[in-house]
Amino acid sequence: MLAPILAFLLAAPPACTLPPLTGRPPWHPGERLRMELSLLGSVKVGELQFSVERPLSNGAVIPLVAKARNTARFGPLQRLVAVGLSWVDSRTLRPERYREEADEDGRRRSIDVRFVPPGPRVTLETRDGSRRGTAVFDRQGEALDALSAVYYARATRLAAGDRLCFDLVANGKYWRFEGAVASGTERFEVPAGRFEALRVEGKARRADGAGKARAIWIWYSADARRIPLAVVTEVDLGMVSAKLEEFR
Numbered sequence: 001m002l003a004p005i006l007a008f009l010l011a012a013p014p015a016c017t018l019p020p021l022t023g024r025p026p027w028h029p030g031e032r033l034r035m036e037l038s039l040l041g042s043v044k045v046g047e048l049q050f051s052v053e054r055p056l057s058n059g060a061v062i063p064l065v066a067k068a069r070n071t072a073r074f075g076p077l078q079r080l081v082a083v084g085l086s087w088v089d090s091r092t093l094r095p096e097r098y099r100e101e102a103d104e105d106g107r108r109r110s111i112d113v114r115f116v117p118p119g120p121r122v123t124l125e126t127r128d129g130s131r132r133g134t135a136v137f138d139r140q141g142e143a144l145d146a147l148s149a150v151y152y153a154r155a156t157r158l159a160a161g162d163r164l165c166f167d168l169v170a171n172g173k174y175w176r177f178e179g180a181v182a183s184g185t186e187r188f189e190v191p192a193g194r195f196e197a198l199r200v201e202g203k204a205r206r207a208d209g210a211g212k213a214r215a216i217w218i219w220y221s222a223d224a225r226r227i228p229l230a231v232v233t234e235v236d237l238g239m240v241s242a243k244l245e246e247f248r
Contacts, residue, residue: 016164017165018144025151026154027052027154029054032051032247033050033244035050035242035244036242036243037241040239046071047068048066048242049065049067050065052151061090061096062090067081095143097113097114097116098145100171110127121137124172137167142166144167149177158220164177167207175214177203178203188229190244192229195223197220200218200220214234215233216231
């Protein structure tokens, strides 16, 4: 009786989690990326900037920064300025803290999340105008934020068929993400040029069960730099995309 059970356990696929790191990350302090933001695939509405800042705490922590702003009307939104900051451990590339701040036509909102010390739950501290609150979620797997997730994936092998599953803090919400690396590479063109690219595709579901699952596609350059080339996802207004304009 024991032999069939052992055979089943040995044959079962490994649990879906984060792929392991391959060594030193292909990014370093001073790296800058700029992307154009488009709605419905063709209407340019703003820009998104990423940067890797100088390490803190004697090199133990690396700050990652993302800044977004609209340059044209975005649905009912007249003005949007948003900043995301992720402080990641320089050895594990896991986030220690994440903060989002947004100003939407004068409406100020923010979330603050501390991932360490790791525990069974993750707490989002929220602010909407003068209102403050907290939201607590069970941690089902590794927990990342939207910014650290992009940079962590760059430091893995991203081989065809690799699966990625983790909890995700993004856009003021807590999500469960499940995805995989598509087979093969593809020629991919963005404003910054033409690249051989790897595609990661998956879905994010709200941990509180609200709303519908959101599809997400991310393209990385297939070379050792693993440059983020484009991100396409669904929002309430439709499909929104960010495509690389400048890398330095």
